[in-house]
Amino acid sequence: MLRISLDRLIAIALLLPSLVAVGIFVYGFIGWTAYVSLSNWNTFVPDLSFAGLTNYLALMRSFRFQADLRNTLIFTFTFLAASLGIGLLLAVLLDQRVRGEAVFRNIFLFPMAISFIVTGVTWQWLLNPSTGVNLLFDQVGLGFLKSRWYTDPSIAIFSVVLAAVWQMSGFTMAMYLAGLRGVPDELLEAARVDGATEWQVYRYVILPLLHPVTLSAVIVLGHISLKIFDLVYAMTGSGPAFSTDVPGVFMFETTFRGNRFAEGAAISMIMLLLVAILIVPYLWYTMRTEAGP
């Protein structure tokens, strides 16, 4: 079509400010951060002279950053596994014609509406070894379950995982429930007519149909946990021997408390890389399927 209509011009002109804004504030700023990460700007005074990979190499050798990467991986895997498992369990149970389903659903999901800061502040008290959950265990005769929680470096990170699961597992529940409700009835009836037990119906008919839901949940929860900051910052900070430290906290303190901008930029570029490894294939796949017929 040679003649470009006026309406089409208006459309593009009105979309342009958003595109330019995202172009600058997302892509331009990422480029600038990458540039800063290769510079010597590690004092309060900007110094953008080229430093090569110095900041990255320093990070790789740093005990704290090694702990951060380890913690991020442990956090992401346990958080994902627990959220997916609990979410699927609750969704399947709620799908059994349960009385008061809406009430349960709302109770499971409300933590999603709350700030990670509120969650962090609250769970910091709940998992305080001298009170909170430990006290409750004592009072109901489950004293053997008592733990030092986030004051014990070997398990501290799991205390944060617990708080994160509390906040986000309702989300996977809701996604799985929506998925279960989307399974066509004919399929289930056919399987039952063929003599499948209820367990087999779930195992061989329903669960395979939920794979796309699992994928979406992994993308959403995965990118949140790879860049987690607020929850850790409010609940435990770096923890004993950096046992709950994550790149987000390290970056914030290095950059805005320590004025080591180039090093902070390098940390954030590695965070971006971690998230991109998860997200880019997903976006690529989405784009391919959308552009198709």
Next chain:
Amino acid sequence: MRSLEAPAVQRVARGHRMRLRWGRIVIYIVLVAFALFYLMPVYVLVVNGLKSFQEVSLSKMWAPPSALSLRSFEKAFDKLSPNFLNSVSLVVPATLFSSFLGSLNGYILAKWKFRGSEVLFPLLLFGMFIPYQSILIPLVQFLRWAGQYLPVQLYGTITGLVLVHIVYGIPITTLIFRNYYASIPNDLVEAARMDGAGFFGVYRHVILPLSAPAFVVVVIWQFTSIWNEFLFAVTITSNPAQQPITVALQNLAGSQIVEWNVQMAGALLAALPTLLVYILLGRYFLRGLLAGALRG
């Protein structure tokens, strides 16, 4: 947008095999146990927030108050109310403006496709997944710099935060509106154009009247995420008088001199607006969550 309500027929069919009484009992036990787990923190916040200062003790965290006292809430309110108001003046304009912008973008990307628009969309979406740490240093530099040439300061102010949330809200708001508008039949748009409606006419008379559900979802989504946001708030506003409530709560909790029951009352105060939205409009809240995660 999907619904979680199962048709009655389907419920009966699904429940059929699970009639065994002991099976039902186990299901309810597990559900109630999880419900207690999710409610436990709320119980602690409410119970300790309502105790008098004499009664508050770490060794009695689970005991209900013997007499109700609102002193903790009063004290928390004293400390946090300016920041609560900051959050309100941040959330209202940022939510309204970014919802409108998302609606416009979504309309264009769904109904005025042009060559390359299918490629632009994922590039736009990438912006909602990035760790904001990776744009934070240039952002602070930019806000400091731009403030020199504008009548208002951007760095360190709520105005700056409003701008930041509008810009970084573009991807998610555009996504939700685009997916919603894609479900409006093109025939409707074509018919309006036959009648002589142009770009704005179609938006005004066809798209906008059908947009209410999408607006509700986006407004709730933006309200909740901006109210709860912390990273931008703590980096951009260093002056306590300008800080939103999440930052103020974090400072309150980090302070050694503030009693822990006041911290709990403060946490409840900070959570209240989004909790209210959730309680009143939970259905739409859920749709927002799912719209961001599930396609179509």
